[in-house]
Amino acid sequence: MLVLFETAAGYAIFKVLDESKLQEVDSLWKEFETPDKANKIVKLKHFEKFQDTTEALAAATALTEGKIGKSLKKVLKKVVAKEAHEQLAISDAKLGGVIKDKLNLSCVHSPAVAELMRGIRTQMESLITGLPPREISAMSLGLAHSLSRYKLKFSPDKVDTMIVQAISLLDELDKELNNYIMRCREWYGWHFPEVGKIITDNLAYCKSVRKIGARTNVATTDLSEYLTEEVEAEVKLAAEISMGTEVSEEDIDNIMHLCDQVIEITEYRTQLYDYLKNRMMAIAPNLTVMVGELVGARLISHAGSLLNLAKHPASTVQILGAEKALFRALKTRRDTPKYGLIYHASLVGQTSAKNKGKISRMLAAKASLAIRYDALGEDTNAEMGVENRAKLEVRLRHLEEKGIRRISGTGKAMAKADKYQHKSDVKVYDPSGDSTLPTTSKKRKFEEVEEEEEATPVAVKTKKPKKEPVEASLVLVCLYKKIIIFVLIQSTEKKKKKKKKKVKEEEGE
DSSP states (O other), X not given: OEEEEEOSSEEEEEEESXXXXXXXXXXXXXXXXXXXXXXXXXXXXXXXXXXSHHHHHHHHHHHHTTOOOHHHHHHIIIIIGGGTTSOEEOSOHHHHHHHHHHXXXXXXXXXXXXXXXXXXXXXXXXXXXXXXXXXXXXXHHHHHHHHHHHHHHTOTTHHHHHHHHHHHHHHHHXXXXXXXXXXXXXXXXXXXTHHHHHOOOHHHHHHHHHHHOSGGGSTTOOOTTTSOHHHHHHHHHHHHTOOOOOOOHHHHHHHHHHHHHHHHHHHHHHHHHHHHHHHHHHHOHHHHHHHOHHHHHHHHHHHSSHHHHHHSOHHHHHTTTOHHHHHHHHHHTOXXXXXXXXXXXXXXXXXXXXXXXXXXHHHHHHHHHHHHHHHHOSOOOOHHHHHHHHHHHHHHHHHHTXXXXXXXXXXXXXXXXXXXXXXXXXXXXXXXXXXXXXXXOSOOOXXXXXXXXXXXXXXXXXXXXXXXXXXXXXXXXXXXXXXXHHHHHHHHHHHHHHHHHXXXXXXXX
């Protein structure tokens, strides 16, 4: 068996002297404890040294991509092809498949081969003769730097990094901008509190404060550049009757500097948003059409890159950003979330509350197709995204019509609905419930009550003859089942016969 071993200095071909040792995988490391033991297992047959770092870099990049470089092909044709009956041990199974297809050589990859490679690597300095240790370390360091630089230069994910950084910076700018504006309104509010309620726009507020300065300058300041005529008139009227405190010029100067910061950050934010929009349309046009620039950029940032996002299924894209709620729902055995970052898309936002889950699921399915088309497709147009968005809008209209049109069956036939007719019941007012007093309000005299008692005869209670229990039971049973009546009748007849016999016996005695 031959062994192909790759180093930073070149390719080495070893001949396995004792193949029986490879069967004992667990104890194979003991055979490479010392250089003498290692030389008894494998022997160097050929070593192809790289001429310079460029050749080493080309060979390394070919190996990482699963291809055969020029130097490797030369070694295999020179050494291994002469002994075609021998098997070639390979550390990479993918590379072995390529060698087998192109050069028709039988390659082996197993746990024993991996252990053998590990043993050769430990005793590489003693097994490869004519190569000093300092040269091997220098070649390794140079190749590592060159390979890292090559990967960074030709990385397919490097463009996504710009989007990730831009959306992260945009979110941080929004937070800082909110803090600055809140501080500015509160600070200047001590001097002129009424202007905060009149001017609602933050940028217009900061520009107006920057131009006004002290409250006494409002009457002579022209604010038509930032405000409408009505708002400007309100500001000037409020300045005359303002209840704010008097402040020094130093306080006003500091407020001005804060307003300058807010204006600069706002302008930079608009510039950054335009940059992000252009980058998203260049890198992921279909995803941008489906969910918008900000939501698409946040999805890419959350996944790490566009390629990583393309590997996610549609169900993951749907709840991306709601991982905390998902795991909490799984832990408490409740309903899982219906949407994550995709909730902020325009299609989901314009849907009613009961249809948000359906639209988010359909949008995630179409968005995942758009992401894969952008990441792995060759075209850079947004036709697919436009078509899918049009389909989703049609579906959204169907859902919003609340089932008036039938989806199944003919699909276009109108569903039959009864015509609504308003029926009004006219109720008549009942005045009997107005009075809460009893109708017989007069008190009767004691004499009238006595006369009535004498006139009415007293009913004498007569004792009712007791019915026999048999008859009562018969009457009750008749109400339920006829079959039981027959049984009861038989039982009563038997009792009567027994009584007659007893009476006759007593008379005879």
